[in-house]
Amino acid sequence: MPNLSELNFEERTPVIFRQSSGAKTGEIPCRISHGSWESLPAQVASWVKAQIELCQPDSLHIIDGSISEEIRLKEQLVKAGVIIPLPKYENCFLTRTDPKDVARVESKTFISTPEKIETVPPTAEGINGTLGNWMAPEELDEKVKQKFPGCMRGRTMYMIPFSMGPVGGPLSKNGIELTDSCYVAISMSIMTRVGSRVMDCVRKSGEFVKCLHSVGKPLTPGQKDVMWPCNPEETMIAHRPHSSEIISFGSGYGGNSLLGKKCFALRIGSALARQQGWFAEHMLVMGLKKHDSEERRYVCAAFPSACGKTNLAMLNPTLPGYDVTCVGDDIAWLRFDNEGSLRAINPENGFFGVAPGTSDDSNPIAMQTIFKNTLFTNVAMTDDGGVWWEGMTEEAPAHLIDWLGQDWTPDSGKKAAHPNSRFCAPAENCPILDENWEDPQGVKIDAILFGGRRPEGVPLVSESLNWQHGVFMGAALKSEATAAAEHKGKMVMHDPFSMRPFFGYNFGHYLKHWLDMGAKHSATVPRIFMVNWFRKSSAGKFLWPGFGENVRVLDWIMRRCDGYEDIATKSPIGYIPTEESLNTEGLGNIDWAQLFSTPRDFWLDEVSELRQYFKQQVGYSLPQEIQSELDALEKRFNA
Ligand code: OXD
Ligand code: MN
Numbered sequence: 001m002p003n004l005s006e007l008n009f010e011e012r013t014p015v016i017f018r019q020s021s022g023a024k025t026g027e028i029p030c031r032i033s034h035g036s037w038e039s040l041p042a043q044v045a046s047w048v049k050a051q052i053e054l055c056q057p058d059s060l061h062i063i064d065g066s067i068s069e070e071i072r073l074k075e076q077l078v079k080a081g082v083i084i085p086l087p088k089y090e091n092c093f094l095t096r097t098d099p100k101d102v103a104r105v106e107s108k109t110f111i112s113t114p115e116k117i118e119t120v121p122p123t124a125e126g127i128n129g130t131l132g133n134w135m136a137p138e139e140l141d142e143k144v145k146q147k148f149p150g151c152m153r154g155r156t157m158y159m160i161p162f163s164m165g166p167v168g169g170p171l172s173k174n175g176i177e178l179t180d181s182c183y184v185a186i187s188m189s190i191m192t193r194v195g196s197r198v199m200d201c202v203r204k205s206g207e208f209v210k211c212l213h214s215v216g217k218p219l220t221p222g223q224k225d226v227m228w229p230c231n232p233e234e235t236m237i238a239h240r241p242h243s244s245e246i247i248s249f250g251s252g253y254g255g256n257s258l259l260g261k262k263c264f265a266l267r268i269g270s271a272l273a274r275q276q277g278w279f280a281e282h283m284l285v286m287g288l289k290k291h292d293s294e295e296r297r298y299v300c301a302a303f304p305s306a307c308g309k310t311n312l313a314m315l316n317p318t319l320p321g322y323d324v325t326c327v328g329d330d331i332a333w334l335r336f337d338n339e340g341s342l343r344a345i346n347p348e349n350g351f352f353g354v355a356p357g358t359s360d361d362s363n364p365i366a367m368q369t370i371f372k373n374t375l376f377t378n379v380a381m382t383d384d385g386g387v388w389w390e391g392m393t394e395e396a397p398a399h400l401i402d403w404l405g406q407d408w409t410p411d412s413g414k415k416a417a418h419p420n421s422r423f424c425a426p427a428e429n430c431p432i433l434d435e436n437w438e439d440p441q442g443v444k445i446d447a448i449l450f451g452g453r454r455p456e457g458v459p460l461v462s463e464s465l466n467w468q469h470g471v472f473m474g475a476a477l478k479s480e481a482t483a484a485a486e487h488k489g490k491m492v493m494h495d496p497f498s499m500r501p502f503f504g505y506n507f508g509h510y511l512k513h514w515l516d517m518g519a520k521h522s523a524t525v526p527r528i529f530m531v532n533w534f535r536k537s538s539a540g541k542f543l544w545p546g547f548g549e550n551v552r553v554l555d556w557i558m559r560r561c562d563g564y565e566d567i568a569t570k571s572p573i574g575y576i577p578t579e580e581s582l583n584t585e586g587l588g589n590i591d592w593a594q595l596f597s598t599p600r601d602f603w604l605d606e607v608s609e610l611r612q613y614f615k616q617q618v619g620y621s622l623p624q625e626i627q628s629e630l631d632a633l634e635k636r637f638n639a
C-alpha cells in the first residue's frame with residue numbers, strides 16, 4: 001500500500017469556515033469528527049440536525065474539500081479494503097461493488113408531487129407508464145419513516161457542500177449531500193466542486209438542494225462491515241421538486257448515490273429550469289474550430305446512455321485542420337442570455353464514464369484523462385496493479401482479477417469488467433478541456449444534436465425544418481437499450497431527448513416548455529440536427545466508421561450553421577447533405593445511398609409506432625404542435 005501522505009498533492013481549497021453566524025454549540029446533535037458545527041449557517045444546521053436525529057449516525061464529518069482531507073479519507077478506505085490502490089498509475093484506486101448494486105435502478109426512482117399529472121403524463125388504460133414514476137407525498141413520508149430511522153447507526157455521516165457549475169456562478173446551483181458512504185464523499189469531490197467555498201455561497205444565498213443518501217445498512221456495536229454495504233431490496237431514489245429535496249436509500253452506485261448528477265442536475269434541475277425559464281439536459285457540450293476560422297463554435301448533443309456521448313465529447317478529429325475541445329460529456333444547463341443566444345455550462349466537475357469499450361482507438365483522449373486521480377468501479381485489475389476492461393486492448397491479458405475479485409483468464413468464459421463499470425476522473429485531467437469550460441456565463445451554442453443507436457432507417461445526419469420540428473425529433477428519439485440501467489438485451493427503446501430516465505416533471509409539459517422557449521427566442525435559436533452513427537447495411541455491417549470520423553458530420557453541421565444553404569436537400573424527414581457536401585475523402589467505400597436513404601415503409605411504420613407511443617404514454621399532455629409534426633411527417637411521405 002503506498003503511503004498516501006507522501007504523494008505530491010497541491011492544496012486545492014483552503015480550509016476556512018467563517019465564524020459563527022448560525023448554528024449554536026449547545027445544539028450539536030452528534031460527535032463532530034471533522035469540521036466545526038458552529039460554522040454552519042443556521043438553515044443548514046437545522047436541516048442537518050433533523051437528518052442526524054432521523055438517521056442517528058455515530059459522527060458527522062463536514063467535508064472541507066482540502067487535499068489533506070482527501071488523502072485521509074482515501075487512507076481510511078484503503079485500510080478498510082474498500083478501495084484498492086492501483087500502483088501502476090498516479091493516485092488511482094479501484095472499488096468493487098456488491099454484484100446486486102451495479103447500475104441505476106429506474107424502477108425504484110420516483111418523483112413526488114402533490115398531483116400525479118405534474119410528474120407523469122396520463123397513460124392509456126392498462127398501459128404502464130415509462131416516462132417516470134410518481135409517488136404521493138404522503139406515501140414518500142411514510143417510506144422515509146420506514147427506511148431512515150437509525151439507518152446510519154454505527155457509521156459516519158459525511159456532509160458534502162457542493163456546487164453544480166463554477167462556484168458562485170450565475171448559472172450555478174448549490175447542494176448539500178448527507179451520506180453514510182465515504183466512497184460517495186470521495187466520488188462527489190471528483191464529480192462536483194465541494195467544500196468550504198461552496199458553504200460560503202450557501203451562507204450568502206441561503207439556497208441549497210437538500211440531498212440525503214444512505215446505503216441503508218446500519219451497524220450494530222462491534223458488527224464487522226462489508227466492503228460494499230447496500231440494501232437492494234429497500235432501494236428507493238426519490239425527489240421532491242417542490243422543496244428541492246432528494247432522498248436516496250439502499251444503493252451506493254453512480255447516479256443512485258452521487259446525487260449531484262442525475263438526481264440534482266437533471267431531475268430537480270429540469271423542474272427548476274421550467275419554473276425559471278432555462279433547460280437542464282442530458283447533453284454533452286463540445287467546441288469545434290477550423291484552424292483557418294477565428295471563432296470556436298459549440299454544439300450540445302443529447303444521446304441516450306451508451307451511444308458514445310463521452311467519445312463524441314472528446315472526439316479526436318481525423319480530418320486535418322480541426323480542433324475539438326470538451327466542455328462536458330453528460331449534462332448541460334442552458335439559458336438564453338440578454339442577446340437571445342443560448343449559452344451552456346457543464347454543471348459537473350468530472351467524468352463518470354462507462355469503461356468497457358474505451359480504448360486508444362475509440363477514445364484516446366479519455367485514455368489520457370483517466371489514469372490520474374481516478375476512482376474506478378467494477379473494472380478488472382491487472383497483475384501489475386493497473387486496470388483492464390473489455391475493448392481496452394484487442395487481446396486480453398493472460399491473467400486478471402475480475403470485477404468480482406476472482407481470478408480470470410481469457411478462457412473463463414465471462415466478462416472481466418462489469419458492462420457498466422466506470423471511471424470517475426476529474427475534468428481537469430482532460431487534455432482537450434475547453435479554455436472556457438468554467439466560464440460562469442457558459443459557451444454560446446450554435447447547434448443542438450439528437451442521436452441514438454438506430455441500426456435501421458435513420459440517416460447519418462439530418463437537419464430539422466425548424467425549431468418545432470427539431471423538438472419533435474427530440475421527442476421521437478429512440479435507441480438500443482443500455483447496460484447503464486437495468487434493461488437487458490438490444491431492444492430499440494424510446495428515449496425522448498435522452499431524458500426518459502431523468503425527467504423531473506411531466507414529459508408533455510417538458511415538450512411545451514421547449515416549444516415555448518423556442519417561440520420566445522425564435523430569431524436566435526440554434527439549429528437542431530439528428531445524427532446516427534450506428535446505421536447498419538443489409539448485411540449487418542456499420543455503414544459509417546464513426547469515432548474521429550464524426551468530425552466530418554460536425555463540419556457539415558457547422559457549415560449549415562454558417563448559412564450554407566446549397567449543401568442540403570429537403571427530404572421528408574428534414575434536410576440531408578447533398579452527396580458532394582460531406583467530406584468522405586479517404587474513407588474508402590461509403591455506401592451513400594444506404595447511409596442516407598429514408599425508406600418510406602420504415603418511416604410510415606415509425607409514424608404509426610410514434611402515434612401509438614404518444615397516445616399510450618403521453619395522452620392529453622402531448623402538445624398539439626408535436627401531434628401536428630407527426631401528421632406532417634406522414635403527409636410528406638404520402639405526398
Ligand atoms: C450515465 C447514464 O451517464 O446512464 O451514467 O446516462
Ligand atoms: Mn448520462
